Amino acid sequence: MDPALSRLLRQLPAVDELLRHPRLAAALSALPRSLAVAVIRDRLGVQRQRFSTAPTGTLPPELDLDAFLAEMAQALEAAAQPSLRRVINATGVIIHTNLGRSPLAGLALEQILEVAAHYSNLEYDLVRGERGSRHDHLEGLLKELTGCEAALVVNNNAGAVLLALNSLAQGREVIISRGQLIEIGGSFRMPEIMAVSGALMKEVGTTNKTHLRDYENAITSETAALLKVHPSNFRVVGFTREVASPELVALARRYGLLALEDLGSGCLLDLSRYGLEREPTVQESLATGLDLVLFSGDKLLGGPQAGLALGSGEAVARLRQNPLTRALRPDKMTLAGLEATLRLYLEEPQAVAAVPTLRMLSRPLADLERQARSLTRVMKRRWGAKVRVAVRPSEARVGGGSLPGAVLPSRALALELPPLAPHELEARLRQTHPPIIARLEHGALLLDLRTIQPEEHAALLTALAEVLETLPAATGLSG
Ligand SMILES: *Cc1c(COP(=O)(O)O)cnc(C)c1O
Numbered sequence: 001m002d003p004a005l006s007r008l009l010r011q012l013p014a015v016d017e018l019l020r021h022p023r024l025a026a027a028l029s030a031l032p033r034s035l036a037v038a039v040i041r042d043r044l045g046v047q048r049q050r051f052s053t054a055p056t057g058t059l060p061p062e063l064d065l066d067a068f069l070a071e072m073a074q075a076l077e078a079a080a081q082p083s084l085r086r087v088i089n090a091t092g093v094i095i096h097t098n099l100g101r102s103p104l105a106g107l108a109l110e111q112i113l114e115v116a117a118h119y120s121n122l123e124y125d126l127v128r129g130e131r132g133s134r135h136d137h138l139e140g141l142l143k144e145l146t147g148c149e150a151a152l153v154v155n156n157n158a159g160a161v162l163l164a165l166n167s168l169a170q171g172r173e174v175i176i177s178r179g180q181l182i183e184i185g186g187s188f189r190m191p192e193i194m195a196v197s198g199a200l201m202k203e204v205g206t207t208n209k210t211h212l213r214d215y216e217n218a219i220t221s222e223t224a225a226l227l228k229v230h231p232s233n234f235r236v237v238g239f240t241r242e243v244a245s246p247e248l249v250a251l252a253r254r255y256g257l258l259a260l261e262d263l264g265s266g267c268l269l270d271l272s273r274y275g276l277e278r279e280p281t282v283q284e285s286l287a288t289g290l291d292l293v294l295f296s297g298d299k300l301l302g303g304p305q306a307g308l309a310l311g312s313g314e315a316v317a318r319l320r321q322n323p324l325t326r327a328l329r330p331d332k333m334t335l336a337g338l339e340a341t342l343r344l345y346l347e348e349p350q351a352v353a354a355v356p357t358l359r360m361l362s363r364p365l366a367d368l369e370r371q372a373r374s375l376t377r378v379m380k381r382r383w384g385a386k387v388r389v390a391v392r393p394s395e396a397r398v399g400g401g402s403l404p405g406a407v408l409p410s411r412a413l414a415l416e417l418p419p420l421a422p423h424e425l426e427a428r429l430r431q432t433h434p435p436i437i438a439r440l441e442h443g444a445l446l447l448d449l450r451t452i453q454p455e456e457h458a459a460l461l462t463a464l465a466e467v468l469e470t471l472p473a474a475t476g477l478s479g
Helices: 003-011 015-019 022-029 033-053 065-080 106-117 139-146 157-169 190-197 212-218 245-254 282-287 313-321 332-344 348-354 356-362 365-386 422-429 454-469
Strands: 093-095 150-154 173-177 200-204 223-229 258-264 292-296 307-311 388-399 407-416 439-441 444-448
Touching (some): 003 033, 015 022, 015 033, 022 065, 093 356, 106 332, 139 150, 139 307, 139 332, 150 157, 150 313, 150 332, 157 173, 157 190, 157 258, 157 292, 157 307, 157 313, 173 190, 173 212, 190 200, 212 245, 223 245, 245 258, 258 282, 282 292, 282 307, 292 313, 332 348, 348 356, 365 388, 365 407, 365 454, 388 444, 407 422, 422 444, 422 454
Parallel strands (some): 093 388, 223 258, 258 292
Antiparallel strands (some): 292 307, 407 444, 439 444
């Protein structure tokens, strides 16, 4: 062995020594011993590997113990943190699927805590003193809010679509427009869900145009349903045509078929009042006579992850009887959070004020501008020339496959922390406590105010201070 290599390997501290090292005491105190040992062994392995694979002549003469211990402390600290943790969403994408989609309303959180910390009547009928169904808790509220005859809540909308197709069309044909054979993030592809459900997909029309006669010509004695799917994350513009729900429903009636719609996001409010484009609400879709509409709980609704299936008593009853419903059932925390969220919708102004997703969508630009200026002032006062910050017009997005292409005017802070390049700053911000997820645009690092809650400003500033602490002290003039 290379003598330089063997000396370096000998200089690496032993596991026991590291477990007692004062430099690591703070980090070690937060970890169970067995986990600490595993992390230390792992880091030692990585370091040995680094030395043994270094090209000859590039090995340092001595082990840099300081750097080694700093790295070890960092690894131990990282191991003490939960893997799943909060972040600050500064991307400007409101329903960000990678960032957990919808933050919940305070009342929803309280109700989850209340139900999850105690026993509950999840499947117990308090009046009769006997077994009840978890599926009964939300149905009344959903009927009240949407005018549906019946409702079923499952784990997510992908599950609701699977359940609906399997319950209503297994072994039979479902007709769908080629313009609606979508794939959405996280590998939900309509043709594949259809195949798994056991329904036989019959595509009609073309990518850009599907007519009512296309559906009609495809109907056979094997057809069970006509399915409409919200394109969610893309839009076909120009020479296009899709069949509207009322026409589809009328056709289905004429042939004794079911008409189903996967709304994707599904919204209970008319968002055009808040400057967004008009989309049919869940209530309007149901009013067209569809047998079933399906949508997510954690997209525009702003509740927990869930899939809602609303429609006729007959169709929903068939879903309920399917054994798959047991496999897709929502847990008590979901039901508690969803019920509290839906209750807020009983009064629209209350929902807009209390459901974070709706609040972010409807925040006036003037508020964002004011908050941007105030944050800028604080940063300049605290850090002077170490931070370069400017308020910029920005375009926020709804995200989550809701209102594709819709842009919300916003304000962003364009931030520079010399000497970090924007992409380096972006990476550093992902490591702060809490991490800040920023946006890089045309080489600039932007923090979009539309998705940063006013209550998060203090945490944002603390996180920036963390990055600044690690930077070399500024020298000379800058500005
Ligand atoms: C988002 C979406 C789904 C999947 O919903 P999840 O709640 O994420 O499972 C299904 N269909 C459409 C059209 C969607 O937009």
